[in-house]
Amino acid sequence: MATAPTLRAPTYPLERVTLGNGLRVILAPDRTVPVVGIAVLYDVGLRSEPIGRTGFAHLFEHLMFQGSANLEKLAHFRYVQSSGGTFNGSTHLDYTNYFEVLPSNALERGLFLEADRMRAPVINEENLANQISVVKEEIRINVLNRPYGGFPWLQLPEVLFDTFPNAHDGYGSFEDLEAATVADAWAFFDQYYAPANAVLCVAGDLDPAETLALVERHFGDIPARPAPQRPDFGEPAPTGQRWHTRTDPLVPNPAVAAAWRVPDPVGDLTSYLPFVVLAEVLSDGDAARLPQRLIQRDRVAIEVGCYLSFLGDPFDVRDPTALLIQAHHPSGSSAATVLSAADAELDRLTADGLGPDELARVKVRIATRLLRDVDPVLGRTLALATFEQQHGRAELLAELPSRIAAVTDDDVVAAAATLVPERRAVVELVPGERA
Amino acid sequence: MTVPDRRPVPPLGPPPKVIRPDSAERALATGLRVVAVRQPGVPLVELRLRIPFSGTTVTHPARVGMLAKTLLAGTARRDRVAFAEAVQALGGSLHASVDADRLLLGGVVLNTALPDLLELLGEALTEAAYPAREVGVERDRLVEQLAVARSQPSVLAREALRRTLYADHPYARELPTPRAVAAVTAPRLRELHTQRVVPAGADLVLVGDLAPERALDQVETALAGWKADGAPQAIPVLPPIVPAAVRVVHRPGAVQSSIRIGGTGLRRHDPAYPATQLANLVFGGYFSSRLVSNIREDKGYTYGAHSRIDHGAAGSTLLVDADVATDVTAAAMVEIGYELGRIATTRPTEQELDDVRQYAIGTLAMSVATQAGLASTLSVLAGVGLGLSWLREHPERLARVTLDEAFEAAGRVLAPAGLATVVLGDAERIAPGLALLAPVEVVTNAESPRP
Numbered sequence: 100m101a102t103a104p105t106l107r108a109p110t111y112p113l114e115r116v117t118l119g120n121g122l123r124v125i126l127a128p129d130r131t132v133p134v135v136g137i138a139v140l141y142d143v144g145l146r147s148e149p150i151g152r153t154g155f156a157h158l159f160e161h162l163m164f165q166g167s168a169n170l171e172k173l174a175h176f177r178y179v180q181s182s183g184g185t186f187n188g189s190t191h192l193d194y195t196n197y198f199e200v201l202p203s204n205a206l207e208r209g210l211f212l213e214a215d216r217m218r219a220p221v222i223n224e225e226n227l228a229n230q231i232s233v234v235k236e237e238i239r240i241n242v243l244n245r246p247y248g249g250f251p252w253l254q255l256p257e258v259l260f261d262t263f264p265n266a267h268d269g270y271g272s273f274e275d276l277e278a279a280t281v282a283d284a285w286a287f288f289d290q291y292y293a294p295a296n297a298v299l300c301v302a303g304d305l306d307p308a309e310t311l312a313l314v315e316r317h318f319g320d321i322p323a324r325p326a327p328q329r330p331d332f333g334e335p336a337p338t339g340q341r342w343h344t345r346t347d348p349l350v351p352n353p354a355v356a357a358a359w360r361v362p363d364p365v366g367d368l369t370s371y372l373p374f375v376v377l378a379e380v381l382s383d384g385d386a387a388r389l390p391q392r393l394i395q396r397d398r399v400a401i402e403v404g405c406y407l408s409f410l411g412d413p414f415d416v417r418d419p420t421a422l423l424i425q426a427h428h429p430s431g432s433s434a435a436t437v438l439s440a441a442d443a444e445l446d447r448l449t450a451d452g453l454g455p456d457e458l459a460r461v462k463v464r465i466a467t468r469l470l471r472d473v474d475p476v477l478g479r480t481l482a483l484a485t486f487e488q489q490h491g492r493a494e495l496l497a498e499l500p501s502r503i504a505a506v507t508d509d510d511v512v513a514a515a516a517t518l519v520p521e522r523r524a525v526v527e528l529v530p531g532e533r534a
Numbered sequence: 535m536t537v538p539d540r541r542p543v544p545p546l547g548p549p550p551k552v553i554r555p556d557s558a559e560r561a562l563a564t565g566l567r568v569v570a571v572r573q574p575g576v577p578l579v580e581l582r583l584r585i586p587f588s589g590t591t592v593t594h595p596a597r598v599g600m601l602a603k604t605l606l607a608g609t610a611r612r613d614r615v616a617f618a619e620a621v622q623a624l625g626g627s628l629h630a631s632v633d634a635d636r637l638l639l640g641g642v643v644l645n646t647a648l649p650d651l652l653e654l655l656g657e658a659l660t661e662a663a664y665p666a667r668e669v670g671v672e673r674d675r676l677v678e679q680l681a682v683a684r685s686q687p688s689v690l691a692r693e694a695l696r697r698t699l700y701a702d703h704p705y706a707r708e709l710p711t712p713r714a715v716a717a718v719t720a721p722r723l724r725e726l727h728t729q730r731v732v733p734a735g736a737d738l739v740l741v742g743d744l745a746p747e748r749a750l751d752q753v754e755t756a757l758a759g760w761k762a763d764g765a766p767q768a769i770p771v772l773p774p775i776v777p778a779a780v781r782v783v784h785r786p787g788a789v790q791s792s793i794r795i796g797g798t799g800l801r802r803h804d805p806a807y808p809a810t811q812l813a814n815l816v817f818g819g820y821f822s823s824r825l826v827s828n829i830r831e832d833k834g835y836t837y838g839a840h841s842r843i844d845h846g847a848a849g850s851t852l853l854v855d856a857d858v859a860t861d862v863t864a865a866a867m868v869e870i871g872y873e874l875g876r877i878a879t880t881r882p883t884e885q886e887l888d889d890v891r892q893y894a895i896g897t898l899a900m901s902v903a904t905q906a907g908l909a910s911t912l913s914v915l916a917g918v919g920l921g922l923s924w925l926r927e928h929p930e931r932l933a934r935v936t937l938d939e940a941f942e943a944a945g946r947v948l949a950p951a952g953l954a955t956v957v958l959g960d961a962e963r964i965a966p967g968l969a970l971l972a973p974v975e976v977v978t979n980a981e982s983p984r985p
Binding site for chain 2: 107109131132133134168169170172173176177178180181182183184185186200201202203204205206207208211212215228229230231232233234235236237239240241243244245246247304348349350351352383384385386391394395398401402427429456459460461463464466467470471473474475476
C-alpha cells in the first residue's frame with residue numbers, strides 16, 4: 100500500500116499527578132455530557148493469587164464491596180445508586196478494577212467511596228462466608244450450570260502454560276474458595292492494595308483543578324506503604340503442539356480453541372500490534388478470512404472468532420499472553436478439520452499476502468471500534484486507567500490509531516507465519532459423558 | 535470502640551444541567567419516519583432502522599430469523615463478501631437482528647461516510663438477492679445455533695416462562711424450531727422481503743456527530759428508491775396472565791435452579807407507569823433493592839436477582855429472575871414470595887422511594903449520554919410510538935410520583951396472586967421442597983418445544 104490512512108484518534112486532555120502516598124492519578128476532562136467516570140485499578144490480578152488459593156483475587160474483589168471505614172454493609176451500593184449512578188468491579192489477569200459512573204454532581208461522593216475502601220475495607224467472617232456463597236453461585240451460573248461456560252479462558256491456560264500463576268483456573272476451585280480466611284484477606288490487602296500499587300482515573304464532566312483538590316482531600320491522607328515488586332511471570336513457549344480433549348455432557352455441539360504465544364504487549368508493543376491487526380483480518384465479520392473460509396466456503400464451523408488475550412482485550416494484559424482462535428462446529432466436522440482449514444487460510448495469507456485494500460479496511464474498522472468504545476464516559480475512564488496501569492502511559496489511547504496505521508502488510512504476514520501447529524495449545528470440547 | 539476520624543459522606547452538588555441536543559424529524563412520502571440527533575462525542579454516527587415485523591403463524595420466527603441472517607448476504611450488485619468489504623471500508627458495521635416485534639438494522643460509521651453507509655443500506659433494502667447458496671449456509675448454521683441456544687438454561691427458562699405467560703400468543707414462540715428453519719427457501723425469503731421490508735411504519739434513528747437537517751436530506755436521497763408498498767401486521771394484545779401451579783421444568787443434574795416469575799406490566803404511556811417503575815426498583819430492580827439485599831447480600835443464595843418491566847408492541851410484562859443453588863431453591867422461593875408480598879401490602883419508606891427516584895432519573899440521563907445508548911433507546915421508543923419528548927419529560931414524571939402512587943402500583947403489578955412462576959432445575963431434587971409452598975406441576979423439557 101502506498102500511504103497509511105489517516106485514522107481518527109480519541110483525544111482527550113490528560114493531567115497526571117502522583118500523591119504523596121504514591122497513588123497515581125489521571126484526569127481526563129470532557130464536558131460534553133454531564134457524567135463522570137471514576138476507576139481505581141490495583142496492580143494485582145489472577146496471576147498473583149497464592150497456590151492453594153485459586154480464585155482468591157476475585158473473591159477479594161467481592162470483599163471490597165462489603166463496607167469500609169465509614170460505610171456499613173450495603174452502603175456503598177446505596178450511595179452510588181441513589182446518586183443516579185452505577186458501579187462494578189472486575190478481576191483480570193494482571194489487575195483488578197473498581198469503578199463508578201455518576202451524574203457529575205456526585206463526583207466528590209464517588210471519590211469518597213473509593214478512598215474509604217482503599218483506606219480500610221471491612222473484612223469479617225460473616226461477609227467472607229456470605230461472599231464465598233455468592234462467588235460459588237457466580238461460578239455455577241457462568242460455568243458449572245452453563246454449557247460452554249468459561250470456554251476457553253478457564254480451560255486453555257493450563258494447556259498453554261506450565262507455571263501456576265499463568266496456568267491455574269482464575270475463577271477458583273470450591274475447595275480453595277471455602278478454605279479462604281479473614282487472615283488471608285488482610286494479608287492480600289496489605290500486600291497489594293497500597294495506594295502506591297494503584298491508579299485512579301477520573302474522566303468526563305470535571306474541572307481539573309477542583310478535582311485534584313478533591314482527590315487530595317479524600318485520598319491524600321491514606322497512609323503510604325510500599326508497593327510490592329511484581330514478579331516476572333515469564334515462562335518458555337511450547338515447542339510442540341499441545342492438545343487436550345475434554346468431554347462435557349452439557350454441550351450439544353463440539354467446540355475448539357487454539358492459542359499461540361505472542362510478543363510482550365507492554366515491553367514490545369511494536370511487535371505486538373501486527374497481531375492485533377491480524378486478529379481483525381482473520382475475524383472481523385463477513386469480510387474476514389476465517390468466517391469466509393470456515394463458515395461460508397468449507398462449511399466446517401458455525402461460529403469462529405480470533406482475539407488477543409484470554410479475556411478478549413488486547414491492551415489489558417502483560418506478558419505472557421496469547422492470540423486465540425475459537426470455533427464452534429457441528430458434530431459432523433472434527434476439531435482437526437476445523438484447525439486444518441484455519442491452517443490452510445493462514446498458509447494462504449503467508450504465501451500470497453493481503454488483498455489490495457484489505458489492510459486499509461481493517462485499520463479503519465479498528466479505529467472506529469476504538470472511538471466507539473470510548474464514547475461512553477465509563478469506557479473511556481477504564482481504557483485510560485488500564486493504559487496507565489499496564490503501560491504507564493494513558494496517552495497510548497490517543498496514539499494507538501497512528502501506531503496501528505504504521506503496521507504494514509509485511510508485518511501482518513510475518514505475524515501470521517508464527518501461527519503454526521507446532522507452537523500452539525489446543526483444547527477441544529466434545530459432547531459426551533466425562534471420563 | 536471510638537473511631538477517631540468519622541468522615542461524613544459528601545452531599546451531592548446541584549443537579550447538572552440537562553443537555554438538549556439538536557434534533558430534526560421528518561416523515562418521508564414513503565412512510566418512513568426519520569429522526570436525527572446531534573450528539574458529538576466521537577466522530578461517528580449510530581444508525582438504527584426498525585421495521586415492524588411481527589407475525590402470527592408458527593413458522594414466522596423461522597422465516598424472519600432466516601431473513602435477518604441473509605438480508606445482508608448479497609445484493610443484485612455485490613456478493614456477500616463484497617458487500618461486507620464495502621461496509622468495512624467505511625469504518626462501518628451493519629447487522630440485522632429480530633425479535634417478536636421487529637427487524638432491526640443497526641450499525642455505526644465514521645460521520646464523514648454516513649451518505650455511503652446509507653447508500654449501502656438502501657442497496658440492501660431494495661436489491662437484497664438472498665442467494666440460494668448463502669441461504670443454505672445460514673439455514674444449516676441456524677439449526678446448529680438453535681441447538682446451542684437451547685442447551686443454555688437462560689434460554690430454556692425464558693422459553694418455558696413465555697409459554698406459561700403467553701399461551702398461544704406469538705410471544706410464546708420466540709425462537710424458531712429447527713424443522714421450520716429447514717423448510718425456509720430463498721424464493722420464500724425474497725417473497726417475505728417484498729411483503730414486509732417496506733418503509734410504511736418503519737423508523738430510522740441517526741445519532742452522532744452530524745448536522746440533523748443535512749442528515750435527513752442524506753437519508754431522503756439515499757433511500758428514495760425504497761418505496762415498496764405494504765403495511766405492517768398488527769399483533770394481538772397479550773392475553774391476561776393466569777396464575778397456576780408453579781411449573782417445574784426438569785433439567786436432570788442441574789446444579790442451579792433458574793427461577794422465573796412473570797406478571798402483567800403497564801405500558802410506558804400508562805399514567806401509572808412511572809409509579810410501577812419505581813415500585814419495581816424498590817422490590818428487585820436494582821442492586822440496592824430489597825430482593826438483592828435479601829437473597830444475595832444476606833443469604834448468599836444467588837449471584838444476581840433481577841426484576842424488570844419488559845415492553846413489547848403487544849403489551850408489557852413484569853419479569854423477575856434469580857438463579858439459585860439447587861439445595862436452596864425452596865428457601866429462595868420463600869424469600870422472593872415474602873418480598874413480593876411485602877412490597878404489595880406495606881408502604882415503602884420515603885427514603886426507599888427517593889433512592890430509586892434518583893437512580894431512575896440519573897441512569898436514564900446516563901444511558902442516553904452515549905451515541906449508541908441514545909440511538910438504541912430512541913429506536914425502542916419509536917416501536918411503541920414514543921420519542922424524544924417522552925424521554926425529555928420522563929424525569930419530571932418520575933419526580934412527581936408519590937408514596938401512595940408507588941404503593942398502589944406495587945399492589946397492581948407485584949402482588950404474588952397475579953404472577954406465574956416457572957423453575958428450571960433438577961425436579962427430583964427441587965420439586966418436593968417447592969410442593970410444600972404451592973401446588974407444583976412438573977414437566978420435562980421434551981414436552982416444551984412445539985412444531
